[in-house]
Amino acid sequence: MGRILMKGNEAIGEAAIRAGCLNYFAYPITPQSEVAEYLSRRMPEVGGVFLQGESEVAVGYMIFGAAGCGARVFTTSSSPGISLMSEALSYISGAECPAVFVNIMRGGPGLGGILPSQADYFQATKGGGHGDYRLLVMAPAGVQEAVEMVMKAFPLAEKYRNPVMILGDGLIGQMMEPVEFPDELKSEPSNKDDWATNGMETRKSSRRNLVKSLFLDSEQLEAHNRALKAKYDRMRREEVRYEPYNLDADYKALIVSYGTMSRVCRTAIDILKAEGFEVGMVRPQTLFPFPGKAIEEAVRRESCKVAVSIEMSMGQMVEDVERSVRGRCPVEWFGKAGGDVPTPEEVIDAVKSFVQI
Numbered sequence: 001m002g003r004i005l006m007k008g009n010e011a012i013g014e015a016a017i018r019a020g021c022l023n024y025f026a027y028p029i030t031p032q033s034e035v036a037e038y039l040s041r042r043m044p045e046v047g048g049v050f051l052q053g054e055s056e057v058a059v060g061y062m063i064f065g066a067a068g069c070g071a072r073v074f075t076t077s078s079s080p081g082i083s084l085m086s087e088a089l090s091y092i093s094g095a096e097c098p099a100v101f102v103n104i105m106r107g108g109p110g111l112g113g114i115l116p117s118q119a120d121y122f123q124a125t126k127g128g129g130h131g132d133y134r135l136l137v138m139a140p141a142g143v144q145e146a147v148e149m150v151m152k153a154f155p156l157a158e159k160y161r162n163p164v165m166i167l168g169d170g171l172i173g174q175m176m177e178p179v180e181f182p183d184e185l186k187s188e189p190s191n192k193d194d195w196a197t198n199g200m201e202t203r204k205s206s207r208r209n210l211v212k213s214l215f216l217d218s219e220q221l222e223a224h225n226r227a228l229k230a231k232y233d234r235m236r237r238e239e240v241r242y243e244p245y246n247l248d249a250d251y252k253a254l255i256v257s258y259g260t261m262s263r264v265c266r267t268a269i270d271i272l273k274a275e276g277f278e279v280g281m282v283r284p285q286t287l288f289p290f291p292g293k294a295i296e297e298a299v300r301r302e303s304c305k306v307a308v309s310i311e312m313s314m315g316q317m318v319e320d321v322e323r324s325v326r327g328r329c330p331v332e333w334f335g336k337a338g339g340d341v342p343t344p345e346e347v348i349d350a351v352k353s354f355v356q357i
Contacts, residue, residue: 009034022048032104060088067097070196074100090129094213098157115339116170121316151185242291251280268347292324
């Protein structure tokens, strides 16, 4: 199949089907409700299951149950909905079950508004639920990349037996762009017989599988948490993804930006380049693990005087940028958090003010 024009939310739903996921449980919330609308029609067509829960809390534990049985399963929601699933996310992570969560972010805190935002960065990358756990978090900058990340998320979740989150925003969910669904990203579920609660008869085994996150013995819980940390450290070694932009120039400033905001920054960089003012950018495609080494290397350029975190939040990514820069240059922030997307001209004015030219 060639490229077809699709709304982001609908493309996300179709991508999950093409990836081999036939189980989708969700509760409607703007600006991602079209995923559920689309899959309520598509899942029955492909022999899959669509189930609307009575709340996001219920959906979180439906995901846990299906994942514990070894089924490929995913859900989509938006900011407050993900908050309600956060307890289940901690349980799923603690029980080491693979699942995919998509957050099409809206403004906050509280009810906020339905316009695009990136204010769930902390929630996704630092753990919105309780305990020492991490999600593998990917951030698409457009609909095609969202498709590809969704398709990659399922085998990654199974590789690490861990939830994977796709962190988008309202623009990515609502915009329409041409997309294709790469055949090479289709995958078969990995072997789950050694851990999933899929029945001894199914496995032709006399051994019971137990999926749990409860460890009453302190030494056992310590060992479990250390094993989880080792898994997250492996993610840091093997799963960092980022896109460099204009890093072959003698740039005076380095922008760090992700998702939709990075597209605005790319336009601003092109305009500045035409004026003879060079700016580079590192666009994180994974927010955890974060591309800290790439940013550290980028600010080593002698011409680089400042790093600027540009995001649709009040600066949630700044501390990760600061940690990556390691004091080699000042770190500044620019952004908005009311739902308005900064324009290229506003980005240009901010960068110039930080470089003080």
